[in-house]
Amino acid sequence: MRYPTILLIALLCGASSLALAESSPLAGTAWRLVEIQSMDDQVYVPEEGAEYSLELRDDGMVAIRADCQLGTGTWASDAPGQLRFGAIATTRALCPPGSLSERYLAQFQWVRSYVIEDEHLFLATMADGSIIELAPVEPSAPVATLFGEALRDVDATQLQEIILGRLFEHYADEQGIIAEPDEIAALLERLRAGRAAAGLDAETALSPEEREQLAVMQRDMARALIRHWKINRALHQEYGGRIIYQQLGPEPLDAYRAFLDAQQAAGAFSIHDPALSEAFWRYFTDESIHDFMAPGSDDETQAFAVPPWER
Incomplete structure (x- = not known):
């Protein structure tokens, strides 16, 4: 109108x-x-x-x-x-x-x-x-609370993404976890070299504006990957436990569970809907859906030994 x-x-x-x-x-x-x-x-x-x-x-x-x-x-x-x-x-x-x-x-x-x-x-x-x-x-009833904020109208996947994202953000701020500029540059160079070796570097076909946009996206991606790896390493150092294989690198599943238990006990979040709560926790409690690294194996001992920008 x-x-x-x-x-x-x-x-x-x-x-x-x-x-x-x-x-x-x-x-x-x-x-x-x-x-x-x-x-x-x-x-x-x-x-x-x-x-x-x-x-x-x-x-x-x-x-x-x-x-x-x-x-x-x-x-x-x-x-x-x-x-x-x-x-x-x-x-x-x-x-x-x-x-x-x-x-x-x-x-x-x-x-x-x-x-x-x-x-x-x-x-x-x-x-x-x-x-x-x-x-x-009329606002719907909250299904969960996170840092005092009510969460409404979300499914289990969205709820997990929101809660984990905010909790990890808070943890990183507390621990002073950031991606340093030289780390970002090193990871970008390794990724560029890998693409070139595989014949996948098509940046020459892009306009200057498109190359700049791509460069910004790549820097943001590298920053996020480094920060996430550092959070995982810090959680594993603090809580220990088993590690699983994931596409973005090793994931300290037992540490995730211990961290979430501690955060929930401290009142950082609570899930009010029983069905959503069950679906939320299944990822961290159902071992059948994960591929664990063998205890004491090279994969496990080296999981957080060498940063991804130095491999």
């Missing part, structure tokens, strides 16, 4: 009077996406069966569902009609073709104002003047 001029003006300008953020009428509300309208009159409507939601919690946290992806972050409304979102941390799921997931998530960093009209919420961005229309919904 094309929105009335008075609504667009209200959205784009916002209000000037001051109000406390905690008194915002948005606090404790939940919404579902109706459509996104760009300034060029392009309208994007959610695909049938997909879910796009926005939950603005009383504590200033926001929970977003964008089809197969989930996002968490913060929100603030320092004056009536004004609205800003902090950085949104998202899962890395790959949604099917035609999904609005990336487009929907990309809007929030640019949102600056809102209007509620006919019980619908309209958000306006400062980038291209997009208008995001949402309808009210």
Whole structure:
């Protein structure tokens, strides 16, 4: 639809009077996406069966569902009609073709104002003047809690990805685990040499812009691989136990379980849904689905002895 001029003006300008953020009428509300309208009159409507939601919690946290992806972050409304979102941390799921997931998530960093009209919420961005229309919904009961945040409407795979990702992030920050620039450079060089030896280096066919984009992606991948390996090594050093074979390298499964037990006991997370809890823990308790390294074997003793950027 094309929105009335008075609504667009209200959205784009916002209000000037001051109000406390905690008194915002948005606090404790939940919404579902109706459509996104760009300034060029392009309208994007959610695909049938997909879910796009926005939950603005009383504590200033926001929970977003964008089809197969989930996002968490913060929100603030320092004056009536004004609205800003902090950085949104998202899962890395790959949604099917035609999904609005990336487009929907990309809007929030640019949102600056809102209007509620006919019980619908309209958000306006400062980038291209997009208008995001949402309808009210009742928030569902939380299935889990992570660092005090309620998690809703997630399946077992998403729940495991969110909980492990946040816990590992927190652990890495506590332990000061980072990927150093020289480590990233060394791993990139090893990967480049491996591709060249296999005849898979096709960068010469790319434009300068495409090469730069590829280089950024490769650096991010190398950084993530190194950091993940260091987290695994630190967990194994702390908790010990058996190691399994995985595509991205050795994984200290017993250490994962001990770490999760400790985090759950400390109140970092809890899973309220029994079926989801059973599915979540199965990966760490069902030994039949894993390929363990033989105790005392070279594979086990060398699993975390040589970093991947030095092999």
